[in-house]
Amino acid sequence: MNDVIKLLNNHRSLRKFTDEKLSEDTIRTLVGAAQSASTSSYVQAYSIMGVTDPEKKKALREISTQSYVEHNGHLFVFVVDFYRHKELAKQAGTEISYDKTENLIVGVVDASLAAQNLATAAESMGLGICYIGSLRNDIKKAGEILGLPEGAFVLFGMVAGYPELGEDGSKKERLPFEAVYHENTYQKIEEVQDDIDAYDQRISDYYSSRTNGKRDDKWSEQVTEMLSKKQRLDVDTLLKEKGFLRQ
Ligand SMILES: Cc1cc2nc3c(=O)[nH]c(=O)nc-3n(C[C@H](O)[C@H](O)[C@H](O)COP(=O)(O)O)c2cc1C
Numbered sequence: 722m723n724d725v726i727k728l729l730n731n732h733r734s735l736r737k738f739t740d741e742k743l744s745e746d747t748i749r750t751l752v753g754a755a756q757s758a759s760t761s762s763y764v765q766a767y768s769i770m771g772v773t774d775p776e777k778k779k780a781l782r783e784i785s786t787q788s789y790v791e792h793n794g795h796l797f798v799f800v801v802d803f804y805r806h807k808e809l810a811k812q813a814g815t816e817i818s819y820d821k822t823e824n825l826i827v828g829v830v831d832a833s834l835a836a837q838n839l840a841t842a843a844e845s846m847g848l849g850i851c852y853i854g855s856l857r858n859d860i861k862k863a864g865e866i867l868g869l870p871e872g873a874f875v876l877f878g879m880v881a882g883y884p885e886l887g888e889d890g891s892k893k894e895r896l897p898f899e900a901v902y903h904e905n906t907y908q909k910i911e912e913v914q915d916d917i918d919a920y921d922q923r924i925s926d927y928y929s930s931r932t933n934g935k936r937d938d939k940w941s942e943q944v945t946e947m948l949s950k951k952q953r954l955d956v957d958t959l960l961k962e963k964g965f966l967r968q
Contacts (some may be wrong), residue, residue, distance in 0.1 A: 743881060792838070796878060796881075796883065799878070819964060836876075849882060851880050
């Protein structure tokens with residue numbers, strides 16, 4: 722196994738950091754790595770924001786309810802962004818639209834690929850990271866705090882920093898290969914049920930051992946509960962306000 726694959730396989734989210742801030746140099750290196758990701762039709766439909774203002778970090782923490790949004794080496798926010806495309810078109814005396822579902826997919830994929838490049842680059846430098854989707858608990862307010870114009874919305878944040886002493890996270894096993902990889906024809910659930918059942922049991926044991934038996938939910942129970950909630954219904958409204966999904 723080469724070093725890159727070892728690094729990827731060793732990923733775990735980290736949520737406790739020292740007070741040491743990321744240097745300007747490190748931030749530039751990370752953003753450069755993020756920008757090197759592939760981008761649909763070269764459109765680069767995202768922006769990356771760095772949040773250093775303590776008041777703004779505090780306000781974003783309140784939205785997320787997670788302390789590490791305030792206490793970290795650096796807080797990045799990934800923004801799906803067609804604002805600059807729209808303005809450049811205006812300057813050229815023409816108009817563009819980004820109101821189709823396809824445009825939304827392009828922006829979300831572009832921003833996510835950049836984010837994952839940044840995450841991997843950070844981990845390769847000994848930093849820890851955690852994505853922060855909970856900024857979408859109030860997607861409108863998060864965008865207002867950051868001064869986002871039309872055509873731009875908060876997709877997620879990412880905290881990065883130097884791991885607190887002893888903080889090594891915990892590697893969470895993923896679904897088995899057989900359940901995720903399908904060759905030529907999609908395999909229905911019955912064909913991989915045994916693999917998923919065995920995985921469920923291992924995850925239940927994992928939680929049980931980490932919580933002294935206080936928690937022992939299976940992966941399938943966890944995701945069923947999560948996906949049965951009707952959450953963040955205001956995201957759709959905000960996206961339409963920002964000019965997305967209007968078609
Ligand atoms: C888009 C996205 C949003 C996430 N949002 C949060 C979040 O708001 N808070 C948090 O603590 N973890 C968040 N996570 C981290 C996931 O919970 C974590 O990746 C998952 O449980 C697997 O654990 P691991 O990253 O340690 O392997 C997010 C991950 C992704 C990809």
